[in-house]
Amino acid sequence: MDLLAIFTIVLDPKILGTILLCTLYGAFVGAMPGLTATMAVALLVPFTWFMDPVQAAAAIVATTTTAIFAGDISGALLKIPGTPASAAYVEDSFRLSQTGKPRTTLFTSLFASVCGGVIGVAILAYATPQLAQLSRSFSSDEAFWLATLGLSCAVFVGGPSVPRNFASLFIGLAVATIGIDVAVGHPRYTFGLMELYDGINFIPAMIGIFALSELLRNAALGRQAHLGKLVVEPLFSAIRDAWREFRKRWKNVIRSASGGTVIGALPGAGADVAAWIAYAVSRRFSKTPEAYGRGHVEGVVDGGAANNAAVAGAWTPALVFGIPGDSVTAIAIGVLMMKGLTPGPDIFTNDTVLVYTIFGSFFMANVLMLLTGGLVVALATQILRVPRAVLMPLILVLSMIGGYAITGSVIAIWIILALGLLASGMIWAGMPLAPAILGIVLGRIVEDNFMVSMMKSRGDLTEFFARDTAAVLGTLTLLVWAALLLRAGWSFFGNRTSSK
C-alpha cells in the first residue's frame, strides 16, 4: 500500500474539490427527512456520467459517508431518521435533544462517525488486496457460485420474511433478463423496443427505485415535519462536551466500527443493519442497559460509529468480487461498469489509481466531514425549515433530467416511472429492496457464468463442484439456502405452535 500515492491522488485540487462539494451535498441531503443516502447517490449519478471514473468514485464515496452521518440530524431534531441507518438510535438521540443538548448529541455522533469511518477504511485498505490475491484464479464456476452466494446473503439478511426476501431477489433477476441474451443473442422481453436491447439502463433504474419511490411515498404522506420549540446550546460548549463524551467511549467506537465494517461487507447488509446490531451489542455489554431507548448517548456513539464503518465495509465485496455490499455500492459498480471498468480482483493490478482514490476519498471525506458535518449541525435548524414544496418538486424534475441525460431518450423517463412504481409496490408488499437491487446488478453476471459453465459441462450440474474453490463456495451457498429454508420453516411452524 503506497500511502504517498494515495495522498497525491486525493490532494489533487479536482479530486479534493469534488470530495468537499460532495460532503456538503451529502450532509444536506442526508439531513433532510425522507431523502436517503442512496437517493443522494442516485441523484448524483447523472453528474458522475460527466466525470472520469476516479472523480466519480470519489464523489460517490464522499456523498455516502456524510449522508449516513447527516441522517442523525433530523433523527435527533425531528425524531425522523434522515436515512434508515440512523433509525436504531433515533429514540435516544431525540430524547437527548429534547433535554436541551441537540448540538452536543450531534457532535458526539459526528466524532463517533468520523472515527468509525476511518477505522472502516483502514480495515478496507488492509483486507481487500489480500482477498483479491485469493480470488484471482476464479473461473466461471467460482464466479457463478460467488455471485449466487452474494445474492443468497442478501436474501438472508433482507428482512424477517424469507419468501418476501426471495420474491424481491427474483423480481430483480427478472428485470435483469430484459435485453439480448448471452446464449444466442435473442432479445428477451423488449416488446420490440430497440432501446431495451442492451437491457434496462442501470441509472434510470436506480433513480426510479430510490428517488421516485421516495417522492411517491412523501407525496402520499402529505405533511411537513415541524421542529417545534427547541433549546439549542452554544456551539463551542457543545463541541467541548461532545469531545469529552466521545473520549470516554472510545472503546465502544473501536468495537462498533470493527463490527460495522464486517457487517457492511456482507452483501445486502448495509449501514442500517450494522447500526441495529451495534446498538444491540452495545446494550448487551453496557453497565446501564436500562437507559437505552430513554436518551442514552452510549447507543448513539455505537450506532453512529458502526453505520459509517459499514459504508466502507460495503466496498470490500464490491472491489474484490464485483458483488455490491449495499445499495450504494450497487450503484457505484453500475457507474464503474458503464465507464468500462469491471470491479473484481484484477482492478487491484490494472486500476490501482481507482482503488487508491477510493481508499483516499474515504479518509479525506471523513476528515472533511468534521468541517462540513459540523457546519450542517450548526445550521441544522435552518436547513430543516426548507419547505418540502420547494425541495420535492425540484428533486422530481432533477431525477427525470438525470435519467434523460444518460440515455438521451424519453425511454429513461418511462424506466424511472416503471421501476419507481415497482419499488413502491414492493414497499407496500413489505419486501426489502436490497435483494432486488443485487438481483438487477448481478443478474447478468449470474446468468452469463451459469450458461458458460453449463456449456462447458454439457449440462452436467456436478461439474459446478469439480474445482476445489468452486466446491467450497457451492457448499457455502447450499448451506445458506438450507439455513434459509430452516428459518422459513421455523417461523412458519414455530409461530403456529406458539399461537395455539
Place this chain on the structure above:
Amino acid sequence: MILRRDFVVGAVLIALAVAMIWGAQGFPRIRAMPYGPDLFPKIIAGGLILSALGIILEGLRNMRSGQDQDEIAQGKVTPLAAMAFLGIVALVAGFALLLPVLGFHVAAALVLLGAVRIFGGNWVLAGVMAITAPVVLHYIFYSLMRVVLPWGVLAPYAW
C-alpha cells in the same frame, strides 16, 4: 370482503411468473444445445412461484392466528394520499410524453406547477418555481453539462 395483502402480492407474483414463462416459449433454440435463452427466465419464474406460495402461506397463517390486523391497517390508503401518489405518476408520464413535443422549459414548468401544489405549496410559489427552476436547470444541464435537452415550441427563441 377485505382482500388481504399477502394474497394480492402472491397472485401478482404468480401472474408475473406465468407471463415470463409464456414469453419465454417463443425464444429460439440452437439444435445442438439442450438449453437456450429461455432457461434462466424459467428458473426465475419458478422461483417467483415458490416465493408467491410462501407469501400466501404466511398470509393464511397470519389470518388464522389473527396477526393480520396490523397488516390490514398498514395497507389502507386514504383517498388524499392516493390522489397525491397518482398525481406524481401522472406528472412523470406527462413529462415523458410532452418533453419531445413542448420542449424542456414548458414541460418542466408544467411538472413543477403540479408538483408544488401536490406537495402543499400555494399557487404563487408554484408560479415562481415554474418560471425560475427550468431556466436554472436548463443552464446547468444544457450549457454546462452539454446535455441535449429539446427546445420544442421554444425552438425559434433558442439561445
